[in-house]
Amino acid sequence: MYVSVKGGERAIRNAHGWLAEERRGDRNVTELSLAQIREQLTLAVNRVMAEGSLYDPDLAALAIKQARGDLIEAIFLIRAYRTTLPRFGYSEPLDTARMTCDRRISATFKDLPGGQILGPTFDYTHRLLDFKLAAEGDAPQAHSQPATQGEVPHVTEFLNNEGLIEETARTGKAPPDLTREPLEMPAERALRLQALTRADEGFTLGLAYSTQRGYARNHAFVGELRIGMVAIEMEIPELGFAIEIGDMTVTECETVNQFKGSKTEPPQFTRGYGLVFGQTERKAIAMALVDRALRWEELGEDYVGAPAQDAEFVLSHADNIQATGFLEHIKLPHYVDFQSELELVRKLRRTVQAAQSQEAAE
Amino acid sequence: MNDLSSQNTDRKKWMSLLAKAPEGRIAALLDTATARPGFDWLRAPEVGSVMVRGRMGGTGDAFNMGEMTVTRCALKLGCGTVGHGYVQGRRKACAEAAALIDALMQTQAAPRIQAEVLDPLTEETEARQTSRADKAAATKVDFFTMSRGED
Numbered sequence: 211m212y213v214s215v216k217g218g219e220r221a222i223r224n225a226h227g228w229l230a231e232e233r234r235g236d237r238n239v240t241e242l243s244l245a246q247i248r249e250q251l252t253l254a255v256n257r258v259m260a261e262g263s264l265y266d267p268d269l270a271a272l273a274i275k276q277a278r279g280d281l282i283e284a285i286f287l288i289r290a291y292r293t294t295l296p297r298f299g300y301s302e303p304l305d306t307a308r309m310t311c312d313r314r315i316s317a318t319f320k321d322l323p324g325g326q327i328l329g330p331t332f333d334y335t336h337r338l339l340d341f342k343l344a345a346e347g348d349a350p351q352a353h354s355q356p357a358t359q360g361e362v363p364h365v366t367e368f369l370n371n372e373g374l375i376e377e378t379a380r381t382g383k384a385p386p387d388l389t390r391e392p393l394e395m396p397a398e399r400a401l402r403l404q405a406l407t408r409a410d411e412g413f414t415l416g417l418a419y420s421t422q423r424g425y426a427r428n429h430a431f432v433g434e435l436r437i438g439m440v441a442i443e444m445e446i447p448e449l450g451f452a453i454e455i456g457d458m459t460v461t462e463c464e465t466v467n468q469f470k471g472s473k474t475e476p477p478q479f480t481r482g483y484g485l486v487f488g489q490t491e492r493k494a495i496a497m498a499l500v501d502r503a504l505r506w507e508e509l510g511e512d513y514v515g516a517p518a519q520d521a522e523f524v525l526s527h528a529d530n531i532q533a534t535g536f537l538e539h540i541k542l543p544h545y546v547d548f549q550s551e552l553e554l555v556r557k558l559r560r561t562v563q564a565a566q567s568q569e570a571a572e
Numbered sequence: 573m574n575d576l577s578s579q580n581t582d583r584k585k586w587m588s589l590l591a592k593a594p595e596g597r598i599a600a601l602l603d604t605a606t607a608r609p610g611f612d613w614l615r616a617p618e619v620g621s622v623m624v625r626g627r628m629g630g631t632g633d634a635f636n637m638g639e640m641t642v643t644r645c646a647l648k649l650g651c652g653t654v655g656h657g658y659v660q661g662r663r664k665a666c667a668e669a670a671a672l673i674d675a676l677m678q679t680q681a682a683p684r685i686q687a688e689v690l691d692p693l694t695e696e697t698e699a700r701q702t703s704r705a706d707k708a709a710a711t712k713v714d715f716f717t718m719s720r721g722e723d
Contacts, residue, residue: 297620327709383633444658456592
């Protein structure tokens, strides 16, 4: 518990004033515009949209500027803003098979229909600092070549002729919504995926890595990873039909996992799934690995006590706004709490000292 | 959707196009094409959110993914025609222009709006998509087998 304390208004006002000045930095350096953040720090913007759980690049850019580049603080600002918006409704589920892909690769199937498209990737770069970027200059133009790409079906769908890959059920069930009802265990997969897609990237990455190192090993291959633009459709009640209300960049990762079979399922490849706002490749892969690990129960696998299998552990600690809220509150005044602790420790010490001096006297 | 009348199919098409147009573009095209008619608000522009859904495994049951910002409004022209505007983002002026175009497309002005607003907008959208798709195509991998090792 912490108790509100009065006083300090002037100090707080001045601290905020100084914060604003520090945010601006050296006034001889040109001020950063929101458009610059949106266009040139795009992947930071994408992370803030994904974990802030609100797709709006301009707002994410503003949050990043206000937070001085502290992305968790920026995510916090977006989450807070999100709660002020009236909810117009729910979209139709995204049809990612109709995505216009900037990138689409498969680590398992070399000759997939539609081809392997690398897109604007950091892969195959040497990870050497490029000092040309320190000097202002024109960026090179990307090469083009006429595209022939039509629809790009999911790899796992057309490779499932043999029935070796697990089918995903489609029952038409309405999914639970974490923003409307609090998280309760046991959490069904739809709820887990909602929590994971907005989960902290670092936490998700760490858990996913733990499954690769042997904690609930499920040997994942990236069946398909795609990044691109997809249209969002929503039924408009006053019209009686659905229209596209926008489009957004998303990253989708589907893993295929070796599976020896269980009490209830035959040997086959099972699947993990990641779908995240923006170009957020690391997060989408990590999400798919963690999703797969959490599916142990429905696949009849053994619970081996690995952190990534424990839905309560994963889902209760994956949200960086909840986590930082609780973590950072301990720096706020706890004077009364601490006073009582102090009294307790003094009393314990007096008891111990009294006992010791009595022992010495005997 | 099959149950849509062709009128609704057309309307769905132009509303979808307007929803995704870049900031300020539809208002600029509208004002070049025609003077804005008088109207009354049925619903003044408001910013809200839509919860976007995905499918588990890409094809399975739905799950809630996160929200997006949307601005909507509805208006009525002097002749009684109702126009709806739904646009992505927080863009009240764009929503107003979109609703006006939606209304005008149901009046005698439709051919002119089609030619001077919707057609150029379609072309611009397609040009943006093609430019991106062509850059993606240039990064497509052409595998060739160097040596199979069995000779």
